[in-house]
Amino acid sequence: MRLERTVAVDIPVRRAFQYLADFTTTTEWDPGTVSTVRCAGDGGVGTTYRNTSRFLGRETSLTYVVEDLVTDELVRLRGENKTVISVDTMTFRRRGSRTEVTYTAQFTFKGPGRLLAPLLKPAFMRLGNHAESGLREALTQLSPPRQK
Secondary structure (H helix, E strand, O other): OEEEEEEEEOOOHHHHHHHHHOHHHHHHHOOOEEEEEEEEOOOOOOOEEEEEEEEOOEEEEEEEEEEEEEOOOEEEEEEEOOOEEEEEEEEEEEEOOEEEEEEEEEEEEOOOHHHHHHHHHHHHHHHHHHHHHHHHHHHHHOOOOOOO
């Protein structure tokens, strides 16, 4: 299952990248996230995070590892637990006077969960919509106040 959302905001690419490359900020913009803690690393490739989220009334934790990081362009993390693998990719680009951030989450279910995955699609779509709104709101709040 794949979710992809793009938001465009009036902040510099560097600011959006710095904010989102720190995966602990998920608690500020992803409404499903209960907590995200950096376990090891400095934020670069190999850094690990422990993310606990609430989905369909249940809490679940994934251990994420930063697999790829290109300053101001890309962050890719791979999260895993006993039932799912999630590859989360954020890309950043300047589009006119705005910054576009595209967030893609690719979920691969393991074991019996593979059979339930199609039934979960509507819930995942709602989650994606809520995360998109949260991401836009959080990034917009990073923008400097307009000069009068």
